[in-house]
Amino acid sequence: MSPSDPGATATASALYPHPINPFAPRVRGLYIDDLVVVGHRDVHRPDAGTRLIARTPSFDVWRDDTVHIAHRVGDSSIDDTLTGRIEAELFAPGWLSGNDLFERVFTGLILSARQDPLDAWELFYRNTRMTLAAIIDGRGGMEVTKGLGAFAEIYHHVDRIVPPTGSVLEIGSCFGFLALHLASRHRRRVTASDVSTSSMSLLGALAPRLGICLSTTTLDARTLACPDASYDTLVLVHLLEHLDDVEGRKALDEARRVARRTIIVAVPYEDVATASYGHVRTVCRDDLEQWAVQDPRWRGRVEDFRGGWLVLERVEETGVIRHRS
Structure with a gap:
């Protein structure tokens, strides 16, 4: 489900033996799967023994057997531009790697925004479509286009x-x-x-x-x-x-x-x-x-x-x- 790229799931069944569940509910305010734990920094504080590997403008990243990400992403930024932010801050510098992990981090950021998964995805869809419409209609400058x-x-x-x-x-x-x-x-x-x-x-x-x-x-x-x-x-x-x-x-x-x-x-x-x-x-x-x-x-x-x-x-x-x- 590579968000900014419409064809990214073309071979998903081969790439992901354990598919991502886009309807996974939050647990104690966190998105949790086999590889990642994602939540806003106000609710996600990994155990003291977990190793901090990166701190970026948007993310704090810890790692043990699982990747833990505490983020500082507000509701207005829950849209398709998250792909660029994740790539620039976490994957391009080499802190994290792999398409499967990228997809799980992205999904976790979306689902950590609301308790109900559909409410979280609706926020993502509405924010993205609003920005796309503003660009197409010529109503937005750089502060609106957001990449x-x-x-x-x-x-x-x-x-x-x-x-x-x-x-x-x-x-x-x-x-x-x-x-x-x-x-x-x-x-x-x-x-x-x-x-x-x-x-x-x-x-x-x-x-x-x-x-x-x-x-x-x-x-x-x-x-x-x-x-x-x-x-x-x-x-x-x-x-x-x-x-x-x-x-x-x-x-x-x-x-x-x-x-x-x-x-x-x-x-x-x-x-x-x-x-x-x-x-x-x-x-x-x-x-x-x-x-x-x-x-x-x-x-x-x-x-x-x-x-x-x-x-x-x-x-x-x-x-x-x-x-x-």
Whole structure:
């Protein structure tokens, strides 16, 4: 469930033999699982024998058999920018490492905000969507964008490409912010999907609280359990960097099989794959150009905007098909 990256759970079942429970209740004000204990510093004070390994602007970190984190994160900061804070303060300096641990620290920060797990996640979703909306609508300066500017621009760019009507399937939705954005606009019928059942259960529970109608389903990008040509548009945004070359080709083949008209792919351009976000490879423009011409039944165009984009349109005998309501 890598929060800032919609495709991060693409191979979650293989990476996490003990999945994170997003509905875990607090225990004495703390989030506790097999690897971490997370709570606000007002309630989390590890035993005297526990070794302090780091103190940062936002976190105090102790370690014994478990990682203990006491944080100083207020309610207004419970949003998707926590990924950047965790990466910058804990993982980039090397205090902690590993995508699984990253996900558990992130989940713990969210769930430590409220006694009821759904209340905690609703705070996270509402804060994040409010900031994204402010950026997209041009209502916020640097104090409002809080580091979500790139993703707001990406979501807005997808919204411009996806037809305003018809069925849309997002592959690798994770928390589903893009799916929520697309479903809240126009007359689309949006389905969010991810290999993580818990991610989709969470999104399915939160969407009604946010007043948004969308469907959720559990799907593996490499073997989509969908009929041929069953969705007008397929969206794979920041997914393929989570799959190796062979798995990525399978995902693209499946997307071509399931999409009726349009496929939208977006990837970040990185010099080195960001392991803490679950990235396993880098993708460059040359890769996108090759994917654009792999199948003569599809016509592709490549563009650069906050990374790389590939838009595929299905070709019929008379040419590229037109979008219909």
